Amino acid sequence: MDELKVFTIKKNIQEDNAKVAEITRSQLRKQGTYLVNIMSSPGSGKTSTIVRTIKALKDEMKIGVMEADIDSDVDAKAVQEAGAKAIQLHTGGMCHLDATMTRQGIEELGVEELDLVFLENIGNLICPAGYDTGAMKNVAILSVPEGDDKPLKYPKIFGKVDVLIVNKIDAIEHFDFRMDLLEERVRRLNEDIIIFPISAKTGEGLDEWLNWIRKEVRKRG
């Protein structure tokens, strides 16, 4: 039998992820592609919001989408039909995307000529919050039916994202959802967060979000 030795590695896994994410970010910056990571629970409206955004902006900029659905390509098809370049990431039962999976997706998608790329993360409010994907900005979507208490239960994600989209405001009268309470709870975790109440169904509130995206894409690089 071969001789076995102990090799000390002492490698921090999160550190490695952070490094890969940093490389991705600087490469994307150099080539002028703006990557946005979108996180939410299943069904909050990630795909609906992305589709709306593509339809509104596709004549102004080239858009790509990486979809991380667990086991289907329905969302990738929906965004393709809306007019974006799209791929389905193969996540094999995972609950979050890390920087390496995101890089593989970027290579597969081919982003050189793209101005804006959305990453639709896996539907989950816990695990994705722990991983830097290499995106320039992180966006969480909370939909009205989920309740205004979610920042209390999932402080990590609400404390970390740059933008919070509150979706499905067209349905607000059917739920005990208080926007002022939500905002107060979120701001306690994240003073500078930008909040956009929208309806991906009716288009209400969408302009503010679209303007934010336009501004971010313009100043990229």
Next chain:
Amino acid sequence: MHELGIVYEVVRIVDGFVQENQLTKVEKIVLEVGQLSQAIPRFLEECYPAAVSETAYEDTKLEIIVLPANGKCKSCNEVYNIIEHRRICPKCHRDEYALISGEEFNIKEIVAG
């Protein structure tokens, strides 16, 4: 599951090290996992066989060393486990501490030839 991705990442990093150092056989991978880290040791152990099946690491063992969530009291310097003591210093009963361990997630070493 969350831990599956973490285990894949571990195997990927170990594989990089193995290639770099031209090793041929890895007997064991040793991880250090803090009590406050993102991963739960039992889940890591459960995911591991799936992550290495049909790879060169199929017979490689996984050992996990759990590092305690220790804080050092800012008032009296007592070092205590903040989970067991619910954050409160057992000596002076205050709850201001500096975390000194517990958030680690390291590949400590591999035993290989």
